[in-house]
Amino acid sequence: MGRTTGAAEASERNNTPRTHRWRRVLLAGLITGALVVPLSGAARPEIPAPAPAAPAPVTAATLDETYAANRANAAEASRMAAAHGNRERAAADRAMADPSRDFLSFDGRGSGLATEVFGDLARAERVAVLVPGSDTSIDTYDRFRDAARALYQRLAREAPQDTAVVAWLGYETPGTVSTTVATTGRAEQAAPKLREFIRQLRTLTDRKPRVSLLCHSYGSVVCGRAASHLDVDDIALIGSPGTGADTAADLRTAARVWAARGSDDWVAEVPHVRLDLLGTTVGFGTDPMSPSFGARVFAAGDGGHSDYFRPGSTSLANLARIALGETSEVTHG
Structure with a gap:
C-alpha cells in the first residue's frame, strides 16, 4: 500500500510540470486562434x-x-x-x-474619437479622467458617457464647486473579439496621446488640480503604457486584464496605483500571462489584484465588468473618494 501510494505521488510530481506546459500550449493555441481566425463581417464601409x-x-x-x-x-x-x-x-x-455638451476634441471619422468635459474645467481643483476599454466608439459612446456622468454627479454632490470629469475617448479602442484586444499594440499607440492630453490638461488652470486617472478594462493597458510620463496623483485600474507590467513599481510612476474588480466580473477568468506568438506578445502579465503586483486593492462590490460606475455601487463610491483625494476613506477589498 505504501509503495503504491509513493509511486502515485512521484508520478503526480513528475507530471505537474508537464501539465503546466500543456496548459500553456492550450492557452497559446486558443489565443492564437482568436488572433488569426478572420472575423467575417467585421469590416464596414467608412x-x-x-x-x-x-x-x-x-x-x-x-x-x-x-x-x-x-x-x-x-x-x-x-x-x-x-x-x-x-x-x-x-x-x-x-x-x-x-x-x-462640451467637447475638448471631436473626430467623427472612422470609429470616432471624442473628449467630453463634465463641470467647469477651468476652475476645477480635482479632475478625474476616464480611459475606456474595448468596443468604445462614437457608435457606443453613450455607455461611456453614462459612466462619466454618474461619477460627476456623485462628485458634484460632495464638492459641487471644484470638480470636473473628463471622458477621454482619445484612442481607437480594440474590439472585444478582434486581432488587437489581446496585445498591447493599441495601447502603445494610445499612450503618447494620453500623455499629451494630461500635459495639456495641466495648462488649462492655474489651480494645479489634483488629477486622477480611472482606467477601465483595456484602458488599464493604455494607462500602464503611459504611466511613467504622466503627471497624475492616482491611477485606478478597474476590471483590468493586466497592464503589461509585473508590478506596480514597474510602472515607474509617483502616482498611487489602485486596483479593483467586481466579484461578478468575467475578466477574473482571463489568464494573466505573456506569451510570444508569431512575433507578437500576447497577454498582459500579472493580475493587478494580485498581492505580488503591489497595487492598493479597494472594494468594488458584486458588480460585473460594466458596473463599476453604477450609481449607488461600492465601486463608484470608492472611485469618487479616490478622485476627491479622500484616500483614507476608501474601503479595501
Missing part, C-alpha cells in the same frame, strides 16, 4: 465626416470657443452621415452637437 475642428490653442480663456467649434464639427458630421445613409451614426453625432 462613414464620411469632416476633418476635426482646428480652433485656437486650448486655454482656460478659449474653452468656450473650443466647445463651440467641436459642437459645430459634430453637427456637420451628422449631416454627412445622414447623407451617406447611416442614420445611427447621424443620430450619435447630432447628440454630440447638442448645445449642452
